[in-house]
Amino acid sequence: MMDEMDKERIQELVQAGVDGELDAEGRQRLAALLDESAEARALHEDLERLKAFIDRAPELPVPDSLHDAIVRGVTLPSPPAWKRWLRFSELPGFVRYGMAGAAAMVLTVVVYQAGEQLDPAQGYDDLVGTIAASGPDARKVDEVKFGSADARGEARLLAKPEGYALAVDLDLAAPTELAITLPGEAYRFNAFAQGADSLSAVSWSGNRLTATADGKQRFVVLLSESTGDPSPGEITLSLSRNGTVLLAGALDPSTARD
Amino acid sequence: MGKDQDQALIEDCRNGDRRALGSLVRRYERPIYNAAYRMLGTADEAADVAQTTFLKAFENLHRYNPQYKFFSWIYRIAVNESINQLNRRKRLDELGDNEVASGPGPDATFDADQVSEELQKALMTLTQDHRAVIVLRHFTEISYREIGEILQIPEKTVKSRLFSARKAMKAQLERKGYTP
Numbered sequence: 001m002m003d004e005m006d007k008e009r010i011q012e013l014v015q016a017g018v019d020g021e022l023d024a025e026g027r028q029r030l031a032a033l034l035d036e037s038a039e040a041r042a043l044h045e046d047l048e049r050l051k052a053f054i055d056r057a058p059e060l061p062v063p064d065s066l067h068d069a070i071v072r073g074v075t076l077p078s079p080p081a082w083k084r085w086l087r088f089s090e091l092p093g094f095v096r097y098g099m100a101g102a103a104a105m106v107l108t109v110v111v112y113q114a115g116e117q118l119d120p121a122q123g124y125d126d127l128v129g130t131i132a133a134s135g136p137d138a139r140k141v142d143e144v145k146f147g148s149a150d151a152r153g154e155a156r157l158l159a160k161p162e163g164y165a166l167a168v169d170l171d172l173a174a175p176t177e178l179a180i181t182l183p184g185e186a187y188r189f190n191a192f193a194q195g196a197d198s199l200s201a202v203s204w205s206g207n208r209l210t211a212t213a214d215g216k217q218r219f220v221v222l223l224s225e226s227t228g229d230p231s232p233g234e235i236t237l238s239l240s241r242n243g244t245v246l247l248a249g250a251l252d253p254s255t256a257r258d
Numbered sequence: 259m260g261k262d263q264d265q266a267l268i269e270d271c272r273n274g275d276r277r278a279l280g281s282l283v284r285r286y287e288r289p290i291y292n293a294a295y296r297m298l299g300t301a302d303e304a305a306d307v308a309q310t311t312f313l314k315a316f317e318n319l320h321r322y323n324p325q326y327k328f329f330s331w332i333y334r335i336a337v338n339e340s341i342n343q344l345n346r347r348k349r350l351d352e353l354g355d356n357e358v359a360s361g362p363g364p365d366a367t368f369d370a371d372q373v374s375e376e377l378q379k380a381l382m383t384l385t386q387d388h389r390a391v392i393v394l395r396h397f398t399e400i401s402y403r404e405i406g407e408i409l410q411i412p413e414k415t416v417k418s419r420l421f422s423a424r425k426a427m428k429a430q431l432e433r434k435g436y437t438p
Contacts, residue, residue, distance in 0.1 A: 173284035
C-alpha cells in the first residue's frame with residue numbers, strides 16, 4: 001500500500017510524464033514505476049485518455065473582425081521624427097517613386113560590385129524605373145499566386161531581352177523565410193532590387209536565394225541563362241515559418257522559348 | 259514562440275510601427291481568443307476579452323519587463339481579464355440542465371465539434387482556478403513553470419492544481435456519460 005506521500009509523488013511523476021515535462025532521468029523513473037505498479041499504470045492511462053479527449057477539441061477560429069478591431073483600438077507612441085521621414089507608404093507618390101528608383105539603383109550597383117558573376121555590361125538600368133519588372137520589352141512567361149490567412153502574394157516571371165525578371169509581391173503577417181531556388185545550373189542570379197520595405201538577411205549562393213520577409217514586400221530578381229539547357233526545370237519559391245513550409249510555388253521559364 | 263522576434267516587434271511598436279503591431283497581434287490573437295473562449299464559454303465575451311487584453315497590453319507596454327516572455331505577460335492579462343469577466347457575470351446555476359446525464363453513453367463516437375461542446379460544458383463546471391490551469395496547459399501548451407509565472411503561483415501548486423482539475427474534469431465528463 002502506498003502512503004499519502006508516495007501517492008503524491010507518483011501522481012506528480014505520472015502527470016509530468018503525460019505532459020512531457022520529464023527529463024531523461026525522470027522518464028526512466030516513470031518507465032520503472034509503470035513496470036512495477038498497476039495503480040500507476042491505471043493513473044497513466046486515465047490521464048492519457050483525458051488528454052487525448054481534450055486534444056480532440058479543435059482550435060476555434062478567430063472572428064474575422066477581431067484582428068482589425070484590436071489593431072484599430074491600439075494607440076502606439078508617435079515614431080521619432082526621423083523615422084516618420086522614412087515611412088515610405090505615407091510619403092507623396094512622386095517622392096515614393098523617386099526613392100524607390102534611387103534605392104533600386106543603389107542596390108543594383110552594390111550587387112554588381114559585390115558579385116563575381118555579375119556583369120555590369122548587361123545594363124539593368126531599366127530596373128531603376130521598373131521595380132515591378134514590367135516594361136515594353138518584358139513578356140510575362142508564368143505566374144503563381146498564393147494566399148492563406150497570414151501570407152499572400154504573387155510571383156511573376158517575365159522574359160526580357162537580357163534574361164528573366166522574377167517580380168515578387170508579398171503581404172505577410174509575421175516574419176517569414178523566403179527561398180528561391182533555380183533549377184540546377186541553368187540560370188544564375190544577376191541582380192536584385194527591392195521596393196518600399198526591405199527584406200532582411202538576403203543572401204544567395206549557387207542557385208539559391210534566401211531572405212527574411214515581413215509585412216508588404218516587393219522585389220525583383222534578375223536572372224540570366226547560363227547553360228542553355230533546353231529543359232532545365234522550374235524555378236521554385238517557398239515561404240516558411242519556424243521550419244514549416246507555408247506555401248510553395250513553381251514558375252516554368254521554358255514557355256519563353258516558344 | 260520566438261522570444262527574440264517578439265522583442266524586436268515590441269521595440270518597433272514602442273517606436274510607433276503599426277506594421278509590427280499587426281504582426282504581434284496576428285501572432286497571439288488566436289491563442290488568446292481560444293484561451294478566453296475556454297475560460298468564458300461564449301464567443302462574444304471571448305472576443306471582448308481578447309480585444310481588452312491587447313489594448314491593456316499595449317497601453318502598459320512601458321511596464322513590460324523584457325526579461326520575461328511576452329506571451330507569459332499577455333496570457334496573464336488574458337486570464338485576469340477572463341476572471342474579471344466571469345466575476346461580472348451573474349453566478350451560473352450549476353444545478354441546471356448540465357447536471358443531467360445526457361451524453362451519448364460510453365460506447366458512442368462523437369465528432370470534434372461535439373467534443374469541443376462537451377468539453378466546454380465540463381470546463382464551465384470547474385472552479386476558475388481549476389479552469390485556468392486546464393486552459394493554459396491544454397489550449398496554449400505551455401510549461402508548468404510558465405503557467406506558474408502567468409498565474410503567479412509556485413510550480414508545485416501548478417502541478418497539484420492541475421491534477422485536481424483533471425480529476426474533477428474526468429468526473430464531470432463521466433457523470434455526463436463520457437468515458438475519456
